[in-house]
Amino acid sequence: MKLIIATWNKAKFTWIRDALRPLPLEAAALADTIEDIEETAATFSGNASLKVEAVRRYYPNDIILGEDSGLMINALGGFPGVKTARFLPGSDADRAKELLRRLEGLPLSKRQAQFHSAVALATPDGQGILCSGTLAGWISNRERTCVQGYGDIFLLCNDKVLAAAEPTQLLPLDHRRQALFQAKQHILEWVGKD
Numbered sequence: 428m429k430l431i432i433a434t435w436n437k438a439k440f441t442w443i444r445d446a447l448r449p450l451p452l453e454a455a456a457l458a459d460t461i462e463d464i465e466e467t468a469a470t471f472s473g474n475a476s477l478k479v480e481a482v483r484r485y486y487p488n489d490i491i492l493g494e495d496s497g498l499m500i501n502a503l504g505g506f507p508g509v510k511t512a513r514f515l516p517g518s519d520a521d522r523a524k525e526l527l528r529r530l531e532g533l534p535l536s537k538r539q540a541q542f543h544s545a546v547a548l549a550t551p552d553g554q555g556i557l558c559s560g561t562l563a564g565w566i567s568n569r570e571r572t573c574v575q576g577y578g579d580i581f582l583l584c585n586d587k588v589l590a591a592a593e594p595t596q597l598l599p600l601d602h603r604r605q606a607l608f609q610a611k612q613h614i615l616e617w618v619g620k621d
């Protein structure tokens with residue numbers, strides 16, 4: 428039995444595999460022949476589940492893990508939410524710049540935002556499990572370069588942007604790590620059943 432990480436983004440596969448280490452089973456990427464899916468759900472957990480469901484039939488004897496994440500900005504009614512990776516063509520850096528433009532003139536006190544992550548797991552017996560994590564902060568009101576995407580415009584409570592945070596400070600706060608940590612507990616429980 429393997430852990431199949433249902434992502435079409437190779438960098439994301441490596442990041443998730445490393446964040447879950449150590450695991451008592453091999454983490455494997457999707458076969459290149461499996462086509463990417465359209466993320467049509469209205470929620471992060473809905474999209475994480477869609478990713479898992481789309482690949483389940485190819486790996487009936489393995490555990491499947493899918494993750495979906497994004498940024499929600501209070502002043503924009505939760506936008507970009509599930510559209511974080513695609514509300515505008517181009518890169519995350521281009522989209523981050525556009526968010527700064529949409530928030531122009533708004534004071535920091537009205538710029539609350541959260542990164543959310545949902546992780547869906549499916550075990551070979553057909554069980555589905557959902558896990559989640561949240562990182563709260565603010566969208567910067569200063570001119571930013573946005574080279575690294577959303578991490579450059581997202582302020583943590585110490586006034587540092589996410590992209591500049593020390594790993595030791597960030598590790599326990601990170602939304603994706605929170606969700607993956609819960610998922611890891613379920614994976615270990617499942618593997619322990621054998």
Ligand SMILES: O=c1[nH]c(=O)c2ncn([C@@H]3O[C@H](COP(=O)(O)OP(=O)(O)OP(=O)(O)O)[C@@H](O)[C@H]3O)c2[nH]1
Binds near residue numbers: 466513589
């Ligand atoms: O700078 C950032 N720091 C973060 O901590 C963070 N967490 C999420 N995101 C962004 O949220 C979207 C997820 O998109 P997403 O989950 O749909 O992934 P994806 O389309 O790349 O891969 P797949 O798994 O769907 O194949 C992408 O735009 C990510 O850049 C972050 N950006």
